Amino acid sequence: MQELLDFARGPLFRLSFIIMILGLIRIFILDVYNAIKAYKRAGDKRLAWGDAIIKTLRWIFPIRSAFTRRPIYSVVSILFHIGLILVPIFLLAHIQLWKSGIGISWWSLPNNWADMLTLMTIAGALALFLGRIGNKGARMLSRKQDYLWPLLLILPFISGYFCANTVLSPQAYQFTMLIHVLSGELILSLLPFTKIAHCVLVPLSQFIIALAWKFPAHVDDEICASLNKKGAPV
Amino acid sequence: MRTNVITSEEREKAFAPTKKPDVIERQKLDVRYHVEDYDVDNRPRRFLEAFAAILKHTNYRLALEHFIRVSTKCSRCAVQCPIYQATGDEHDIPCYRSELLLSVYRRHFTVGGSIKGRLTGSGHLTDEKIEEMAESFWNCTACRRCTLECPAGIDHALITHLGRFILSEIGISPRALVVSTREQLEGKTGNTSAIPLPALVDTLEFLEEDIKEEKGVDIKFPLDKENCEFIFIPAVSDFLMEAETLMGIAAVFKATGGSWTISTENYDAINYGLFYSDRILERVIRKLYAESERLNATNILIGECGHASRSAKYYVPVHCGGEKAKPVLNIMEYTYRMLKEGKLKLNPNVITETVTYHDPCNIARQGWIIEQPRYIIKAFCKNFVEMTPRGTENICCGGGGGTVSIDEIRPYRTLVGGKAKGDQIRATGAKYLIAPCANCKKQLRELVEDQKIDCEVVGLHDLIYKAIILDDGQTENQKTNRKG
Ligand code: HEM
Ligand code: SF4
Numbered sequence: 001m002q003e004l005l006d007f008a009r010g011p012l013f014r015l016s017f018i019i020m021i022l023g024l025i026r027i028f029i030l031d032v033y034n035a036i037k038a039y040k041r042a043g044d045k046r047l048a049w050g051d052a053i054i055k056t057l058r059w060i061f062p063i064r065s066a067f068t069r070r071p072i073y074s075v076v077s078i079l080f081h082i083g084l085i086l087v088p089i090f091l092l093a094h095i096q097l098w099k100s101g102i103g104i105s106w107w108s109l110p111n112n113w114a115d116m117l118t119l120m121t122i123a124g125a126l127a128l129f130l131g132r133i134g135n136k137g138a139r140m141l142s143r144k145q146d147y148l149w150p151l152l153l154i155l156p157f158i159s160g161y162f163c164a165n166t167v168l169s170p171q172a173y174q175f176t177m178l179i180h181v182l183s184g185e186l187i188l189s190l191l192p193f194t195k196i197a198h199c200v201l202v203p204l205s206q207f208i209i210a211l212a213w214k215f216p217a218h219v220d221d222e223i224c225a226s227l228n229k230k231g232a233p234v
Numbered sequence: 235m236r237t238n239v240i241t242s243e244e245r246e247k248a249f250a251p252t253k254k255p256d257v258i259e260r261q262k263l264d265v266r267y268h269v270e271d272y273d274v275d276n277r278p279r280r281f282l283e284a285f286a287a288i289l290k291h292t293n294y295r296l297a298l299e300h301f302i303r304v305s306t307k308c309s310r311c312a313v314q315c316p317i318y319q320a321t322g323d324e325h326d327i328p329c330y331r332s333e334l335l336l337s338v339y340r341r342h343f344t345v346g347g348s349i350k351g352r353l354t355g356s357g358h359l360t361d362e363k364i365e366e367m368a369e370s371f372w373n374c375t376a377c378r379r380c381t382l383e384c385p386a387g388i389d390h391a392l393i394t395h396l397g398r399f400i401l402s403e404i405g406i407s408p409r410a411l412v413v414s415t416r417e418q419l420e421g422k423t424g425n426t427s428a429i430p431l432p433a434l435v436d437t438l439e440f441l442e443e444d445i446k447e448e449k450g451v452d453i454k455f456p457l458d459k460e461n462c463e464f465i466f467i468p469a470v471s472d473f474l475m476e477a478e479t480l481m482g483i484a485a486v487f488k489a490t491g492g493s494w495t496i497s498t499e500n501y502d503a504i505n506y507g508l509f510y511s512d513r514i515l516e517r518v519i520r521k522l523y524a525e526s527e528r529l530n531a532t533n534i535l536i537g538e539c540g541h542a543s544r545s546a547k548y549y550v551p552v553h554c555g556g557e558k559a560k561p562v563l564n565i566m567e568y569t570y571r572m573l574k575e576g577k578l579k580l581n582p583n584v585i586t587e588t589v590t591y592h593d594p595c596n597i598a599r600q601g602w603i604i605e606q607p608r609y610i611i612k613a614f615c616k617n618f619v620e621m622t623p624r625g626t627e628n629i630c631c632g633g634g635g636g637t638v639s640i641d642e643i644r645p646y647r648t649l650v651g652g653k654a655k656g657d658q659i660r661a662t663g664a665k666y667l668i669a670p671c672a673n674c675k676k677q678l679r680e681l682v683e684d685q686k687i688d689c690e691v692v693g694l695h696d697l698i699y700k701a702i703i704l705d706d707g708q709t710e711n712q713k714t715n716r717k718g
Binding site: 027030031034035037038041042043044045046048051055056059070073077132135136137138140141142143146195197198201202204205206208209211212213214215216217218219220222223224226227233234 | 283284287288290291292293294295296297299300303304305306307308309310312313318324327329330333381385386387388389392403412415416419420512513514515516517548549551552553556557559600601
């Protein structure tokens with residue numbers, strides 16, 4: 001068990017982390033590359049930058065919409081995200097791992113805060129999951145990954161919480177820790193290939209929409225040529 | 235926004251069949267709008283070919299790639315969609331509508347999707363899917379409200395726009411739009427209402443006489459004057475239906491001494507291309523621009539019309555030289571500026587009834603024209619009430635995205651599309667409903683009739699016409715006063 005845990009914490013962690021980083025960089029660069037290509041082709045190169053920036057900020061900090069549209073959903077989603085992002089990065093235990101691994105460290109969350117955020121995230125994920133099951137529209141739209149993600153995300157949080165806050169027998173501790181580490185790594189390696197890619201792509205949305213509405217200047221000629229419709233009547 | 239779902243009686247009316255079974259059979263298309271006969275063979279293959287060609291020559295791939303990655307299927311957009319709010323049918327949730335096309339893209343134009351599709355032998359484009367898209371994309375009014383809500387930043391209206399474009403390439407577009415556009419681009423009259431030039435000239439003379447009679451002032455509609463500051467192009471239907479709007483505009487020019495002209499070769503700014511085909515959009519824009527060059531006008535001024543203004547404002551630069559293209563303005567921007575500069579006088583005692591203002595989606599959603607008309611209205615209407623929501627978050631009249639021109643779906647437009655709008659209008663209790671858009675005006679008139687709301691739909695310049703002060707002497711006096 002201990003060897004397995006060491007393997008999961010060592011090489012497997014490094015692998016999943018690299019997959020995540022490279023994967024996220026890849027999709028981000030692809031998006032930016034497509035955007036640059038589109039910009040070069042656009043017949044009108046004036047973009048409403050300010051507008052896009054304001055809208056982007058509004059999406060990342062959805063304070064206003066939280067109180068006007070679907071308040072419960074918004075608040076739950078915000079709380080869920082806060083824990084989801086803060087805890088893995090700023091938990092003292094995680095930082096110590098970094099420190100022993102590559103020798104860098106940073107500010108950490110007080111442990112009782114981390115616990116609270118963890119519970120908040122678990123509750124948030126459950127609420128999002130139930131909200132999805134309970135809403136006819138959402139049910140109709142949902143794919144497998146939409147149900148699985150909240151559940152998968154709960155795993156490392158629950159197992160981590162148990163490891164940190166309960167007295168477990170050594171075997172039980174190791175087993176729970178293994179679940180914690182493996183589920184965490186599964187999440188990291190799936191991030192770039194699923195909808196969680198949104199964590200790097202959402203900030204680009206508004207710029208991409210603005211660009212997509214800027215058409216190239218000669219679509220008519222070119223598409224007609226491609227489809228053999230030159231000179232065809234309207 | 236919260237609207238009650240329509241009653242089963244209303245549903246029956248709104249969704250009643252509009253076509254004979256043999257037409258549906260022949261065209262293999264069970265949708266409520268009429269289409270011209272088209273080649274029904276191999277639709278999926280031809281759809282994909284068109285899709286591929288469009289992806290190759292446009293910027294849509296950028297958006298689609300992004301959307302398939304970020305879509306989180308949360309269904310929040312449902313709250314914003316007036317159609318879904320009225321029907322309560324999950325097929326009308328914006329994200330569902332978008333997925334129809336996104337799934338085709340994923341399956342046929344991404345590596346992962348086509349491998350998966352081949353392995354499982356599923357998910358490829360079928361005739362049924364094409365029919366579903368043909369129905370769904372034209373149920374949408376392209377109002378872009380859902381875009382406000384999507385937390386992932388997906389622009390569902392862009393997808394509808396693209397979906398309609400691809401469908402049009404295989405011959406599936408509302409006949410009403412195609413026939414009008416054909417007349418505009420290839421017909422003798424060169425405009426969507428098929429008004430011949432002599433009839434236009436007659437109409438304008440008639441309006442001039444009317445103004446003389448009502449206001450006692452000689453006002454001309456200048457034709458084909460070169461080197462003016464503005465070439466004025468309204469939706470051509472205004473010449474048939476909106477006499478008061480046009481007279482109001484002429485009066486504003488008279489009062490402010492603006493230099494303007496109407497062209498005899500292109501007097502129609504309607505651009506149905508915005509609703510069904512980027513290729514058509516481009517042709518109409520180029521035609522419009524060529525006329526502004528012929529008359530050597532400095533600016534292009536579009537009348538009270540939302541989609542015509544949006545298409546000219548955003549696509550003249552795209553197709554006619556980017557930054558260097560002539561500026562495009564909406565008439566309300568001109569009137570606003572003149573009023574602000576004190577060149578326009580309006581009598582505040584003429585309009586005493588309650589007035590409300592409908593924001594046309596195409597000029598309000600992006601925040602372009604919202605406060606200007608309100609500034610004008612507040613300058614002379616004592617009793618102005620707002621609808622909520624308004625401005626960038628306004629609710630569509632229910633006839634957006636070209637659907638207003640499809641007469642056979644009127645019950646759908648006024649009972650489903652316009653349901654939320656109707657509630658909004660009723661809540662204001664207004665006597666005058668200002669809707670500065672040819673499409674909104676037509677739709678709202680039908681809506682207040684069908685929903686039995688007691689209110690008169692007018693243009694902004696209709697009311698200005700009633701209140702404008704055209705006393706030459708007085709204006710002259712004020713000019714000298716200011717100089718002194
Ligand atoms: C800066 C980073 C991030 C931003 C701006 C962001 C933003 C969003 C947005 C806008 C949504 C849309 C729906 C909603 O609000 O619930 C969403 C949903 C979601 N996010 Fe994030 N996110 C970020 C990071 C992450 C990370 C790192 C994860 C997981 C590891 C994650 C997991 C999720 C999940 C599971 C949902 C779907 C919730 C549902 O079932 O409706 N997010 N996120
Ligand atoms: S554009 Fe308007 S009508 Fe169409 S799906 Fe979005 S909210 Fe609904």
